[in-house]
Amino acid sequence: DIQMTQSPSSLSASVGDRVTFTCRASQSISNYLNWYQQKPGKAPKLLIYGASSLQSGVPSRFSGSGSGTDFTLTISSLQPEDFATYYCQQSYSTLSWTFGQGTKVEVK
């Protein structure tokens, strides 16, 4: 099974900060990597698919990069509504997915 490891587990930041967090796969997954945002009590929301493609309606301050085993999600200027938990997910193995453990972005 493909394991996904996110770092850090949490980070503290302020509105306006540029924040970057990472996701590492246990084997190469090409660009079969998606990012989701989840707020408390809500279902996850897709932000990025295919490592770098922005989902329709998602603000352009979100961007993704990477290929193979190492991926990053960047928020260029953190907004109040961005305080949430972010999960990466590999879909390299069709119908057999795994999520990272999440990165929680908290108010500094």
Added chain:
Amino acid sequence: EVQLLESGGGLVQPGGSLRLSCATSGFTFNSYAMSWVRQAPGKGLEWVSGISGGGTNTDYADSVEGRFTISRDNSKNTLYLQMNSLRAEDTALYYCAKERAVSGIYFVDYWGQGTLVTVSS
């Protein structure tokens, strides 16, 4: 408008069974793979099981293999998860998830609101 509505959750004793359902509308159900994803209280997301649009291909997380069975009724636009031999560690909010593919990249584009399963004596 795409809608996914889960039901069937509840309190069950260890070793018991439950059947979750996910009634869908707003899209051509048999054209899309579907998954169940769960989230234990205060924990992260865990993919549980997936099924192809026609229902012929399925897969399971190691943690539920042999105990859970995913199925779908394309005539009723409904997804199911039969859960047997339930354990305390199966306690979670279970989400129904619709998959979509763009250039071969699969992801979840719609989620249900979740149904809570609690396994406890």
